[in-house]
Amino acid sequence: MAVAFRGRVTGTLVLDAQGLVRLAEADQLMLRRAHEAAAAGGELVTAASTLTEVLRGDPRDARIHRVLRRVTVADIDKSVGRKAGELLGATGLSGHRCAVDALLAAVALAQRRPVLLLTSDPDDLARLTREPGRGKAERVTVIKV
Numbered sequence: 001m002a003v004a005f006r007g008r009v010t011g012t013l014v015l016d017a018q019g020l021v022r023l024a025e026a027d028q029l030m031l032r033r034a035h036e037a038a039a040a041g042g043e044l045v046t047a048a049s050t051l052t053e054v055l056r057g058d059p060r061d062a063r064i065h066r067v068l069r070r071v072t073v074a075d076i077d078k079s080v081g082r083k084a085g086e087l088l089g090a091t092g093l094s095g096h097r098c099a100v101d102a103l104l105a106a107v108a109l110a111q112r113r114p115v116l117l118l119t120s121d122p123d124d125l126a127r128l129t130r131e132p133g134r135g136k137a138e139r140v141t142v143i144k145v
Helices: 017-024 029-039 048-054 059-068 080-090 096-109 123-126
Strands: 012-015 044-047 071-074 113-121 140-145
Touching: 012 017, 012 029, 012 096, 017 029, 017 044, 017 048, 017 059, 017 113, 029 044, 029 059, 029 113, 044 059, 044 096, 048 059, 048 071, 048 080, 048 096, 080 096, 080 123, 096 113, 096 123, 113 123
Parallel strands: 012 044, 012 113, 044 071, 113 140
Antiparallel strands: none
16 A cells, blocks of 8 residues: 555655665665565666666766666656656746656656655655645655664
């Protein structure tokens, strides 16, 4: 039913750049969330655009690449780009930072529910993923990492 219930995680975990970095750094809370999601049949997901934020083409990328072996990286195609633009229009958000957030939000909204979006920017992503027409248990849950 719910994504995070009494600290337990079920469903799909969508990670922003900070979520990926924390997982790569073996942050204990992130590792627990990832393990619980996998044990419950969920998966880890991020947007291809998030890779732009975390990869620099140097040896420090090795930890991120290890994590990416367990993460589904959703492609950014025309439909995702269009959806992200519509989300920006609906919320009144703009700018490059918000565009990256909107792409991740569009990916999160397309995932099998329940969805827990782990982000360093919960305010904007909560606005971008708002779904008033869905029941609370079916909405994307946004949590600060």
